[in-house]
Amino acid sequence: MNIENKRIEDCLINGEGAVSRIVLDHLAIPETVRVFFLDEEIIPIRFDFLGNPIFSYEQSMLLTFKRSEFIRRNGICPDAQVHYKERSFDVPRNEFDTLQSIKESLHSLSAFENVIKSRRMFAKSHSDAELKEFIVFGRLRLMHDGKLCYVYTDDCPQIKEDVEEVSRNSWYLPSDIPSANAVCPCCGKPFTIEDVKNGTYEFVDYIPWHIDCWHEYRRQKEIHKVINCLMDYVYEPVKRQCQYELLPNGYYKDAPHIPWFLYHTPDGDIIVGWRKRVISIEWQENFKAFDFEKLFSSENATKWQKNGKRGIHACGADKAAEYLRKVLKAVNP
Numbered sequence: 001m002n003i004e005n006k007r008i009e010d011c012l013i014n015g016e017g018a019v020s021r022i023v024l025d026h027l028a029i030p031e032t033v034r035v036f037f038l039d040e041e042i043i044p045i046r047f048d049f050l051g052n053p054i055f056s057y058e059q060s061m062l063l064t065f066k067r068s069e070f071i072r073r074n075g076i077c078p079d080a081q082v083h084y085k086e087r088s089f090d091v092p093r094n095e096f097d098t099l100q101s102i103k104e105s106l107h108s109l110s111a112f113e114n115v116i117k118s119r120r121m122f123a124k125s126h127s128d129a130e131l132k133e134f135i136v137f138g139r140l141r142l143m144h145d146g147k148l149c150y151v152y153t154d155d156c157p158q159i160k161e162d163v164e165e166v167s168r169n170s171w172y173l174p175s176d177i178p179s180a181n182a183v184c185p186c187c188g189k190p191f192t193i194e195d196v197k198n199g200t201y202e203f204v205d206y207i208p209w210h211i212d213c214w215h216e217y218r219r220q221k222e223i224h225k226v227i228n229c230l231m232d233y234v235y236e237p238v239k240r241q242c243q244y245e246l247l248p249n250g251y252y253k254d255a256p257h258i259p260w261f262l263y264h265t266p267d268g269d270i271i272v273g274w275r276k277r278v279i280s281i282e283w284q285e286n287f288k289a290f291d292f293e294k295l296f297s298s299e300n301a302t303k304w305q306k307n308g309k310r311g312i313h314a315c316g317a318d319k320a321a322e323y324l325r326k327v328l329k330a331v332n333p
């Protein structure tokens, strides 16, 4: 029986979002794991494939409250204590640490995922042994410690095969692949080995999406936020006459999926879009004349007037609606 004193760590897990867990020193047999914290036993909601206990978000919050209260009274709080039996890992190494075995696993996402899990389990149970390193699809590196990392094409321009054995390298950015039973939250389709090959997935808060699905969802969300909830709201009586066009994001150059907008009103055009925590509003040169200086004299915000355009940064949607209304009223007295 192993006994370890461990911190319960907040974490984000692939496909599950915010939970917390205890990372044990060795592979554990889940049925034998018992966790005690401040003289109480806490039952994990499940275990990961290494046998590490996982706790729900609500359990994590309760533990945090309990810990804070204990610290308030006693100054310091002990770690959780975990009792468990170690699990041996005896899958032959040639099933997950040879060029051939990895190549064969690439026929399906679940087979490839199993290879990655086996490598993690091997590394965990053989802390003195190192795995070989491989680059898969020219974009993922299977590391000597069982982890998965990104590969930058600049680092490995010579990679041509689906799998190549490479010499050990020092540091790479950790990566992950969608789990074989994960589905895209947008289109509901399961992920495939082709998605892994082509890199057509993206993790958003640790949940895998198809990149195209994520971009479309994000675009629609921005249209809803800016057009439905702000511009149409202000221009409610005439909103059917107000067309809009999508513009490239004026702030994040590398976010083509988060548009800015050219909004046509009966009074003229307005360019509007989020930039970090403010909304940029710019009345265009064809927008009716109004005394910009006077109207916003009391506003402590970034303002500009150039070539007939008049712009201001609004701190949040409420402020943006207020500015837009002010101008709407000024040009329609």
Ligand SMILES: [Zn+2]
Pocket: 184, 185, 186, 187, 188, 189, 209, 210, 213
């Ligand atoms: Zn999708």
